[in-house]
């Protein structure tokens with residue numbers, strides 16, 4: 001499935017009518033979406049009632065759109081937390097940046113931007129003293145450490161085999177900050193359980 005520049009397909013439908021209903025729902029929430037039929041080409045889109053259509057939105061709106069449409073699991077990551085991770089990733093470049101995420105449920109309340117003991121462009125180990133400090137701080141605020149984040153300075157925000165293998169599993173969340181060149185989404189979130197990986201749709205507001 002191909003997408004236009006900077007847009008991603010967030011849902012796929014058999015009937016154009018269903019896609020139009022979803023588009024209207026997003027529109028009512030201020031999210032601009034576009035309905036596109038794969039085989040629209042020279043056909044009259046109004047004439048054929050059934051064919052595969054996709055709903056596209058700007059990459060930055062993809063998480064909000066998935067949440068609005070009730071698709072899959074989601075994670076609330078406020079703008080300032082996303083900005084904090086991006087800034088730390090830029091600062092650490094060309095090495096990987098890393099840190100921890102505190103919160104509860106499907107909400108990230110705070111990001112900790114910590115030191116990468118490996119000082120490497122391809123690996124990270126969170127400084128254990130800083131890790132401990134972050135845990136203490138989160139606990140004092142009534143939050144849990146729910147996951148970790150790191151950057152891929154030279155790649156996309158896609159989990160590597162090492163990321164999956166090293167994840168503690170369970171409810172642990174891994175957020176990756178990539179360069180966004182391939183998918184257009186520089187920040188992506190995952191929940192891993194063994195080799196099973198579920199992407200969480202990131203949204204910015206409740």
Ligand SMILES: [Zn+2]
Pocket residue numbers: 150151152159160163176
């Ligand atoms: Zn990684």
